[in-house]
Amino acid sequence: SQQGEEDPQALSIQEGENATMNCSYKTSINNLQWYRQNSGRGLVHLILIRSNEREKHSGRLRVTLDTSKKSSSLLITASRAADTASYFCATDASGYALNFGKGTSLLVTP
Amino acid sequence: GAVVSQHPSRVICKSGTSVKIECRSLDFQATTMFWYRQFPKQSLMLMATSNEGSKATYEQGVEKDKFLINHASLTLSTLTVTSAHPEDSSFYICSARGRTATYEQYFGPGTRLTVT
Numbered sequence: 001s002q003q004g005e006e007d008p009q010a011l012s013i014q015e016g017e018n019a020t021m022n023c024s025y026k027t028s029i030n031n032l033q034w035y036r037q038n039s040g041r042g043l044v045h046l047i048l049i050r051s052n053e054r055e056k057h058s059g060r061l062r063v064t065l066d067t068s069k070k071s072s073s074l075l076i077t078a079s080r081a082a083d084t085a086s087y088f089c090a091t092d093a094s095g096y097a098l099n100f101g102k103g104t105s106l107l108v109t110p
Numbered sequence: 111g112a113v114v115s116q117h118p119s120r121v122i123c124k125s126g127t128s129v130k131i132e133c134r135s136l137d138f139q140a141t142t143m144f145w146y147r148q149f150p151k152q153s154l155m156l157m158a159t160s161n162e163g164s165k166a167t168y169e170q171g172v173e174k175d176k177f178l179i180n181h182a183s184l185t186l187s188t189l190t191v192t193s194a195h196p197e198d199s200s201f202y203i204c205s206a207r208g209r210t211a212t213y214e215q216y217f218g219p220g221t222r223l224t225v226t
Contacts, residue, residue: 043154045214096142098144100153100154
């Protein structure tokens, strides 16, 4: 069953602006991962944050994790048109399958 | 990084026929493979988990006789959609995990199935 819930469902910004997406989940997790999916394509793994980590950076991406609130955020700084895609959080609670959220559709306009 | 391939990338079939989708780990041994289904503008839903050499574990609501999964080797898993119906039209994505401690899954590029 789906566990992650992303917020907002859709986000439209201009190039250069920052984009923030949030994810909430319901049960304890081993780690939380963020993925990007371009329309009709496969998933691209962006970043994994473990349950004992609070923040992680990768290039223009910044992910935070608050296990007490069961929430995570993905920040994309200085967005580009190429960042236009759907972004999903996925929780790993068992070390096996991932539970995906409903996703945030990001549109970055030039 | 680890690469997972899927074949075919797109397939169109007629109602009542069966379609086989292959998922291969190209540069690592996949002890566990997962099959997901994604309907348009929706998220990925786990269909089943398969471990090499054993029967797949299906999620609730997924018909095991309709979606046959075989994980015969450490690099190949197949999903066969039997007696396909238009409502089976979807994007099917596999992922694979190896014997690592990173918990990462490596996703295939997906297969777009259209049943006419």
